[in-house]
Amino acid sequence: MRTGFSTVLAATALTAGILAAANAPAAAGPGAGHTFTRLFDTPYAQNQQGLAWADGYHYVGFDMGGGQSRVVVYDDTGKEIRRSGLLPLGHAAELSFRQADGNLYVATGGGSNPTYVNVVDMRPATPVVRRTYDFTALGNNGMVAVDNANDRMVVFAGPTGGPYTVAFADFSGTVSSRFTLPDLGTPQGIEVVDGTVLYYTSAEGFTHNTVTVLGTSGAVLDTIDVPIANEGEGLAVDPTTNRVYLGFHSPRTVYAMSPVAALPYGVNTLLNPGAESGVAGPGHPTTVAVPGWGVTGGMSTIGYAVGGGYPTAGSPGPARRGAAFFTGGTAGTATLTRTVDTAVLAGDIDANGVAFTLSGHLGGYLAQADDARLAVTFRNGTGASLGTAQIGPVTPADRGNTTGLLPRTSTGAVPAGTRSMTVVLTATRGAGTNNDGYADNLSLVLSHR
Ligand SMILES: [Ca+2]
Ligand SMILES: [Ca+2]
Structure with a gap:
């Protein structure tokens, strides 16, 4: 100024x-x-x-x-x-x-x-x-x-x-x-x-x-x-x-x-991790843009204020859930994908010095078998997989056949040689015409071991 x-x-x-x-x-x-x-x-x-x-x-x-x-x-x-x-x-x-x-x-x-x-x-x-x-x-x-x-x-x-x-x-x-x-x-x-x-x-x-x-x-x-x-x-x-x-x-x-102001330890490496960056969707089958992710199958968001059977502010879910959550579209399978470049951490990763924490809230609708899971694939410099980790799916039994989202976490070591991580949220339809695999507050954090 x-x-x-x-x-x-x-x-x-x-x-x-x-x-x-x-x-x-x-x-x-x-x-x-x-x-x-x-x-x-x-x-x-x-x-x-x-x-x-x-x-x-x-x-x-x-x-x-x-x-x-x-x-x-x-x-x-x-x-x-x-x-x-x-x-x-x-x-x-x-x-x-x-x-x-x-x-x-x-x-x-x-x-x-x-x-x-x-x-x-x-x-x-x-x-x-x-x-x-x-x-x-x-x-x-x-x-x-x-x-x-x-x-x-x-x-x-x-x-x-x-x-x-x-x-x-x-x-x-x-x-x-x-x-x-x-x-x-x-x-x-x-x-x-x-x-x-x-x-x-x-x-x-x-x-x-x-x-x-x-x-x-x-x-x-x-x-x-x-x-x-x-x-x-x-x-x-x-x-x-x-x-x-x-x-x-x-x-x-x-x-x-x-270089970067600080190595990206302790930060959530995912953009738009809580479905808050775009306009909250009005419910199936209407889809809205999901900034920060590659989208297939009509993956979208829904506002917690929509109601009508969708998760609300009072449903099982994150304490700080914002205005919206991710939802599958109307296709049988829908995904969000983001690739995270880890080249800046190559030295620490190759010394087996980096840990990951993959977490998020995952859920679905009543007794329907629609579900969501979040997976990360660790890749070397040519894109070959060096290992994977996953949270979910959260089943209707896990949810007690109640609509809502439950927290899940997976931790481990980032494999030596990793230069990028592909993160994929997958919603799978198990019943009905809409894909009610839900997710919110997704996170992939790296830390120094
Ligand atoms: Ca500024
Ligand atoms: Ca949210």
């Missing part, structure tokens, strides 16, 4: 500097060894601000003036997928995606703007603001990150030039803890990775940028130099890989950082 520096002066020197510095290795020292790859330039010619990542797409906030902003969604090549209309998001200084409800959290930001966090639902044909959190007590300059591992918000605010406040808040808006941050440059973005806060700042004159890695009490754990002479705009993270993305202002562009 821009808080008073003259971008006019800086802009004249930018283009040549970017070409020279874009992929230059960082100098030796803390945070050394990071490289930055220019992923795509945002083709939308407006005032680029906050950045988020969700289910394979980049979400970019653009300040349209007058307190109005818009969110535009891009793929990795910069192709526009969709955009919101004008929404009352202020400066849209920072965006972050919450896996637990599939919404985008957008902070107003800007040096003179009080801090509000707006919950933007990008799923309807016309995206809408679902809720507004009032964090004005924390000051202006607001930015927000969602800590998906702990399902909480990290809210940044404070007067231009600092000191700033970084506050941890739950989704009722209650702040549980906070720390104070000195001025490290113009605030540009914030995200949470592996229990640390990544804080993105621009140097005066936008000669370079910095990502400072902070502990949850504010201790500086690392400093990553971003040797790109362009004003930073927004930070994003892929929570399944810990890959970090950085936005820039002029030219408007998005970079990817290498």
Whole structure:
């Protein structure tokens, strides 16, 4: 975001500097060894601000003036997928995606703007603001990150030039803890990775940028130099890989950082694991899109609010089940598939140092024999299977012939040589015309043994 520096002066020197510095290795020292790859330039010619990542797409906030902003969604090549209309998001200084409800959290930001966090639902044909959190007590300059591992918000605010406040808040808006941050440059973005806060700042004159890695009490754990002479705009993270993305202002562009900010231990490697990223389906035989997965056989989702015999908020199922669950379509067999690249962990895996935990809630409908199972196949570099693990199916007898979903878990060692994992949810019809194999809160987590 821009808080008073003259971008006019800086802009004249930018283009040549970017070409020279874009992929230059960082100098030796803390945070050394990071490289930055220019992923795509945002083709939308407006005032680029906050950045988020969700289910394979980049979400970019653009300040349209007058307190109005818009969110535009891009793929990795910069192709526009969709955009919101004008929404009352202020400066849209920072965006972050919450896996637990599939919404985008957008902070107003800007040096003179009080801090509000707006919950933007990008799923309807016309995206809408679902809720507004009032964090004005924390000051202006607001930015927000969602800590998906702990399902909480990290809210940044404070007067231009600092000191700033970084506050941890739950989704009722209650702040549980906070720390104070000195001025490290113009605030540009914030995200949470592996229990640390990544804080993105621009140097005066936008000669370079910095990502400072902070502990949850504010201790500086690392400093990553971003040797790109362009004003930073927004930070994003892929929570399944810990890959970090950085936005820039002029030219408007998005970079990817290498290596990942932290090895992907302890994270759920599955996108859209709880059927929350898409629009909740209305029930069979209508199917809806399931972001983050390859789909066969009409696998879809149904909202817990649909009722009419489907699982509801009161059925056996996850304590935190969100708005929807996965369901088979009308075909006899339906699947969701995702491939997880584990090359970044090759050294640990080949030393037999990596364990997996496969888990999820699986179920079905009354006494019908429709069921669901979740399997992982560990594959070597040429795609050959090195082993498999599975949870489910959960049978009608397991469920006591009651509609609902039961928790299942399988743990073990990732076979040496594994370079990818293929995860498949299979719903199988055993009775009736619809495929009522149900699932929710799927998870495949790797850990260091
Ligand atoms: Ca962000
Ligand atoms: Ca769910």
